[in-house]
Amino acid sequence: xxxxxxxxxxxxxxxxxxxxxxxxxxxxxxxxxxxxxxxxxxxxxxxxxxxxxxxxxxxxxxxxxxxxxxxxxxxxxxxxxxxxxxxxxxxxxxxxxxxxxxxxxxxxxxxxxxxxxxxxxxxxxxxxxxxxxxxxxxxxxxxxxxxxxxxxxxxxxxxxxxxxxxxxxxxxxxxxxxxxxxxxxxxxxxxxxxxxxxxxxxxxxxxxxxxxxxxxxxxxxxxxxxxxxxxxxxxxxxxxxxxxxxxx
Numbered sequence: 665x666x667x668x669x670x671x672x673x674x675x676x677x678x679x680x681x682x683x684x685x686x687x688x689x690x691x692x693x694x695x696x697x698x699x700x701x702x703x704x705x706x707x708x709x710x711x712x713x714x715x716x717x718x719x720x721x722x723x724x725x726x727x728x729x730x731x732x733x734x735x736x737x738x739x740x741x742x743x744x745x746x747x748x749x750x751x752x753x754x755x756x757x758x759x760x761x762x763x764x765x766x767x768x769x770x771x772x773x774x775x776x777x778x779x780x781x782x783x784x785x786x787x788x789x790x791x792x793x794x795x796x797x798x799x800x801x802x803x804x805x806x807x808x809x810x811x812x813x814x815x816x817x818x819x820x821x822x823x824x825x826x827x828x829x830x831x832x833x834x835x836x837x838x839x840x841x842x843x844x845x846x847x848x849x850x851x852x853x854x855x856x857x858x859x860x861x862x863x864x865x866x867x868x869x870x871x872x873x874x875x876x877x878x879x880x881x882x883x884x885x886x887x888x889x890x891x892x893x894x895x896x897x898x899x900x901x902x903x904x905x906x907x908x909x910x911x912x
Contacts, residue, residue: 695787702732703740704783708884710746711876717748744781745790745811745838766832768797774858775803775823775830778871779811779840780879784894785887791878791898792816792840794823795871796830800911802874802902803827807895813840820849834858877905 695703702725709716709724716724718738725732741747768774779792792815793805804823808815820833833855835841841859850857882901888894 699740700783700786700788702730703744703781703788704884705730706737706740707744707746707781707783707879710741711879714749714872720748744788745779746781771796771798772828772830773798774832774834776834776871777816777820777841778836778875779816779838780875782807782883782888782894782898784891785889789891789894790815792819793871793874793902794819795874796827797834797870800870800874801906805898805902807891807898811838811840813843813846816840817846817849820846824849824853829853829855832856832858834860836860874905877909878902 705725705728706721709721713720713724718734718741721741722732722734722737725737766774774797775794776797777792777794779790782789782791789807789809790811791805791807794803795801796803804819804826806815806819833850835858837859840846847857878898878901882897886893886897888897
């Protein structure tokens with residue numbers, strides 16, 4: 665069986681056991697009902713108060729009558745892949761091609777990518793997406809049970825195959841996006857890499873808006889029982905998002 669705590673990656677374990685890589689992405693990560701409800705509320709609070717760290721989130725939860733320790737909140741935040749977003753002294757060095765002052769005037773000038781937590785009825789998965797900064801359209805996306813780089817790479821490769829290549833590709837400094845395998849895909853296509861400084865307000869503002877839209881307009885309205893249901897619901901919504909929903 666797949667052991668998520670093993671030193672070998674989930675993808676490597678799947679290969680050794682004879683499973684297809686994709687098959688491990690269709691099993692939601694198990695979690696207790698109590699933690700699932702808590703994670704759902706933490707996710708909602710994070711969307712509304714992205715600057716809130718574990719201490720503030722614990723206080724907000726306590727104000728709603730949800731008693732839990734700060735350490736447990738921090739553990740769940742790590743599991744969900746969320747961090748407080750705030751300004752910090754400029755001690756990190758974003759990758760060349762930084763785009764904060766760039767005027768984006770055309771498609772395929774700048775693409776951005778991020779990932780987020782998607783709650784389900786009995787667990788959760790992660791969603792990653794590639795977004796064109798100019799059109800605001802989602803160019804490709806993937807679901808996974810882990811935050812490893814593999815599913816992000818698959819999404820990037822699909823976007824490149826379907827839409828050509830951008831001049832600049834922007835991400836945060838998450839381990840998925842700084843990995844050798846991920847950056848190699850961009851370098852092979854001669855794409856300039858831009859990364860937000862750690863702990864800073866994200867340049868990926870349009871991806872953040874996408875997460876808020878998809879969660880409040882789709883994910884939170886459904887308790888997906890299977891990853892197939894989640895995939896179908898998200899696919900439906902993203903088709904609407906790309907073709908009909910206004911982007912202000």
